[in-house]
Amino acid sequence: xxxxxxxxxxRDPSEKTLGVLLLAPAFLLLAxxxxxxxxxxxxxxxxxxxxxxxxxxxxxxxxxxxxxxxxPDFWNATGNTVLITLxxxxxxxxxxxGLAVLANLPFKRQxxxxxxxxxxxxxxxxxxxxxxxxxxxxxxxxxxxxxRRLGLMDARDPAMWLLQPGWGFxxxxxxxxxxxxxxxxxxxxxxxxxxxxxxxxxxxxxxxSRWQQFWQITIPMLMPSIVVALIFRTITAxxxxxIPYTMTKGGPGNATETLAMLIHKNxxxxxxxxxxxxxxxxxxGLSLAVTAVYLRHMARSAA
Amino acid sequence: xxxxxxRRIALAASLAxxxxxxxxxxxxxxxxxxxxxxxxxxxxxRKLFDQYQKANPGITIEIETGGSTSELQRQYLSTVLNAxxxxxxxxxxxxxxxxxxxxxxxLEPLNAHLGDPATVLKGFLxxxxxxxxxxxxxxxxxxxxxxxxxxxxxxxxxxxxxxxxRTWDELAAAAKKVMQAEGNPxxxxxxxxxxxxxxxxxxxxxxxxxQGKAFNDGSGKLTLDRPAAVKGLQQWLxxxxxGVVKKNVAEVKTGDTVNEFKAGQVIFGINWSWAWDRFAxxxxxxVKGKVGVMPLPAMAGGQSATCVGGWQWAVSAFxxxxxxxxxxxxxxxxxxxxxxxxxxGALLPTYPDVYTDPAVVKAVPWVKDxxxxxxxxxxxxxxxxxxxxxxxxxxxxxAVLARTKTPEAGVNEIGSRLQRVMR
Numbered sequence: 001x002x003x004x005x006x007x008x009x010x011r012d013p014s015e016k017t018l019g020v021l022l023l024a025p026a027f028l029l030l031a032x033x034x035x036x037x038x039x040x041x042x043x044x045x046x047x048x049x050x051x052x053x054x055x056x057x058x059x060x061x062x063x064x065x066x067x068x069x070x071x072p073d074f075w076n077a078t079g080n081t082v083l084i085t086l087x088x089x090x091x092x093x094x095x096x097x098g099l100a101v102l103a104n105l106p107f108k109r110q111x112x113x114x115x116x117x118x119x120x121x122x123x124x125x126x127x128x129x130x131x132x133x134x135x136x137x138x139x140x141x142x143x144x145x146x147x148r149r150l151g152l153m154d155a156r157d158p159a160m161w162l163l164q165p166g167w168g169f170x171x172x173x174x175x176x177x178x179x180x181x182x183x184x185x186x187x188x189x190x191x192x193x194x195x196x197x198x199x200x201x202x203x204x205x206x207x208x209s210r211w212q213q214f215w216q217i218t219i220p221m222l223m224p225s226i227v228v229a230l231i232f233r234t235i236t237a238x239x240x241x242x243i244p245y246t247m248t249k250g251g252p253g254n255a256t257e258t259l260a261m262l263i264h265k266n267x268x269x270x271x272x273x274x275x276x277x278x279x280x281x282x283x284x285g286l287s288l289a290v291t292a293v294y295l296r297h298m299a300r301s302a303a
Numbered sequence: 304x305x306x307x308x309x310r311r312i313a314l315a316a317s318l319a320x321x322x323x324x325x326x327x328x329x330x331x332x333x334x335x336x337x338x339x340x341x342x343x344x345x346x347x348x349r350k351l352f353d354q355y356q357k358a359n360p361g362i363t364i365e366i367e368t369g370g371s372t373s374e375l376q377r378q379y380l381s382t383v384l385n386a387x388x389x390x391x392x393x394x395x396x397x398x399x400x401x402x403x404x405x406x407x408x409x410l411e412p413l414n415a416h417l418g419d420p421a422t423v424l425k426g427f428l429x430x431x432x433x434x435x436x437x438x439x440x441x442x443x444x445x446x447x448x449x450x451x452x453x454x455x456x457x458x459x460x461x462x463x464x465x466x467x468x469r470t471w472d473e474l475a476a477a478a479k480k481v482m483q484a485e486g487n488p489x490x491x492x493x494x495x496x497x498x499x500x501x502x503x504x505x506x507x508x509x510x511x512x513x514q515g516k517a518f519n520d521g522s523g524k525l526t527l528d529r530p531a532a533v534k535g536l537q538q539w540l541x542x543x544x545x546g547v548v549k550k551n552v553a554e555v556k557t558g559d560t561v562n563e564f565k566a567g568q569v570i571f572g573i574n575w576s577w578a579w580d581r582f583a584x585x586x587x588x589x590v591k592g593k594v595g596v597m598p599l600p601a602m603a604g605g606q607s608a609t610c611v612g613g614w615q616w617a618v619s620a621f622x623x624x625x626x627x628x629x630x631x632x633x634x635x636x637x638x639x640x641x642x643x644x645x646x647x648g649a650l651l652p653t654y655p656d657v658y659t660d661p662a663v664v665k666a667v668p669w670v671k672d673x674x675x676x677x678x679x680x681x682x683x684x685x686x687x688x689x690x691x692x693x694x695x696x697x698x699x700x701x702a703v704l705a706r707t708k709t710p711e712a713g714v715n716e717i718g719s720r721l722q723r724v725m726r
Contacts, residue, residue, distance in 0.1 A: 051385070051406070051407040052403060052406040052407055052687040052688045137554065138554055156488075158550075160550065160551045160554070163551060163707075164705070164707070249499050250698075251553075251698065251701055251702065251705070252553060252701060252702040252705035252708075253698060253707055253708055255702075265694065268378050268381050269378065269381075269691065270690050270691045270694070271403075271407060271690060
């Protein structure tokens with residue numbers, strides 16, 4: 001008997017063929033919007049693509065990689081990015097957890113609490129940055145105004161928050177924590193609501209205090225949600241751009257410049273596409289490494 | 304009955320055919336114009352374009368406006384043009400940009416459309432004729448001029464019988480005298496721009512140039528005199544220490560100087576020419592009729608120098624209507640357009656003879672004085688890598704003014720970073 005034709009096979013596909021066919025559209029879409037751009041980025045990183053030269057792209061092998069590795073600006077920006085991540089991810093987790101627990105309390109009206117949780121999350125990052133930049137402005141800022149009214153600051157010698165590297169950095173971290181803890185809280189709130197009440201009732205019967213219940217039941221049961229929230233938050237923290245860009249523009253000097261800002265500067269301002277792409281490849285690697293660590297941790301705790 | 308109906312149908316059909324045939328003659332060419340930010344007065348540009356549309360029925364012109372600062376506009380256009388987007392046909396760029404845009408292949412050289420640069424640019428001010436020609440190609444056309452001016456409170460200087468200062472030290476003394484006599488704690492002596500914006504490039508160059516030093520030679524090679532640059536930055540810091548410039552100068556942007564001067568809180572303010580209109584015309588201006596313009600002070604033993612700005616019209620290399628776009632550029636950069644922009648919005652002419660045009664002088668008397676400032680002004684380094692040149696100068700200058708870097712360290716950084724770029 002002859003092998004069935006293509007048409008026949010399509011009409012009565014085996015399990016495997018059907019699976020491939022059903023996955024194909026999603027796979028093609030992903031290839032288009034994920035694989036192609038990343039491939040193109042890596043490809044560009046091997047070229048000298050300075051648009052200002054007007055001479056077209058020139059293959060340079062790993063030259064960009066060597067230059068990036070020796071670039072003090074790159075290490076400064078990477079250091080800032082890692083520091084922002086180390087401060088704001090745990091910061092947002094702690095604040096977010098507090099908010100989630102608060103929102104999970106049996107309020108008579110749920111919606112004002114939920115709305116308050118959602119609002120910072122719904123605000124565009126750049127707006128948050130601009131608003132907080134105003135807060136910390138030397139002359140017009142509400143922070144200095146409050147300090148002045150409390151008599152904690154000399155009106156003739158106001159603090160210049162965003163013009164000092166340390167304070168500027170702290171102000172940026174504070175803004176990021178404010179902005180991102182509501183996202184944390186949303187994920188954690190969903191997790192909290194899945195914890196069965198019966199566990200707490202049983203614990204109460206056994207005489208466990210509220211504090212013990214929190215550490216022995218809430219936190220372990222919440223762990224999967226915490227890990228998911230941490231993964232998302234860490235990756236976005238590594239890509240921090242909008243808030244420092246609108247608050248300090250990376251200043252003073254490049255004291256608060258992040259990796260994403262440096263990439264933007266090299267590509268959009270300096271028009272050095274190859275060099276910027278190389279830095280972006282490094283950033284991609286960093287995000288990948290962090291994700292791998294979390295996923296391993298999740299797999300291990302699931303096993 | 305039947306016959307008439309079919310005749311009617313035939314008539315209707317032939318009418319429709321005639322309409323369809325005549326369509327190409329009525330076809331509209333839509334030109335999209337990027338006209339910079341609000342300070343580049345899109346309202347006046349709209350009036351000019353309306354005139355053009357009336358004279359050229361086949362053309363409709365759409366205006367798109369952008370961010371308020373030169374570098375925001377540059378970033379936006381970089382994104383659009385780097386993607387080879389044909390959406391924008393002509394765009395307005397800062398005087399520092401033609402070389403960069405030409406280098407990147409983003410603009411259509413206008414030689415083929417308008418003619419040989421030497422002929423086309425004959426009637427323009429030399430500084431604009433020079434900065435719009437790159438490698439012998441007409442990269443863009445000068446739209447209107449600009450320069451950094453020293454505005455001052457004429458009323459206050461007259462009240463306290465102080466002459467216009469000629470050096471920065473004299474300015475500091477004058478400002479202190481007025482501040483003490485007025486006793487207003489909100490009154491600033493001098494307002495300059497120290498935030499990391501394009502204006503900070505001029506903030507760096509003004510005291511440097513006024514020592515008679517050049518930042519680059521004719522070929523664009525860096526000729527930084529480090530001791531002079533250090534001295535220039537120290538001059539600003541000593542004005543901060545003396546209480547003449549405010550402490551958070553590294554936060555001050557162009558608009559801050561304008562708003563604070565307008566509110567009557569500044570004695571001397573350095574800003575672009577459009578500020579004049581704000582001081583004189585804005586409803587909330589506290590300084591109407593009280594403002595004077597004088598040459599920028601020099602360093603002791605040096606000579607006054609200022610920073611030339613100004614805006615150029617370029618045709619996008621990706622436009623689908625380059626011919627029509629070039630004609631529109633020719634129109635908006637004509638002598639008539641220049642006269643209109645000067646008389647209506649005090650946008651400074653790029654033609655020397657318009658500065659003495661009776662109608663313009665009548666509408667905006669101070670243009671006569673402005674001519675000398677613009678002609679004597681110097682241009683920032685022209686470089687295909689201007690984005691980088693500007694970023695290095697403004698970021699470092701701002702850091703020095705925020706006192707997170709010493710002037711020496713800042714100048715060394717500018718020198719070593721730009722050595723590679725400007726060679």
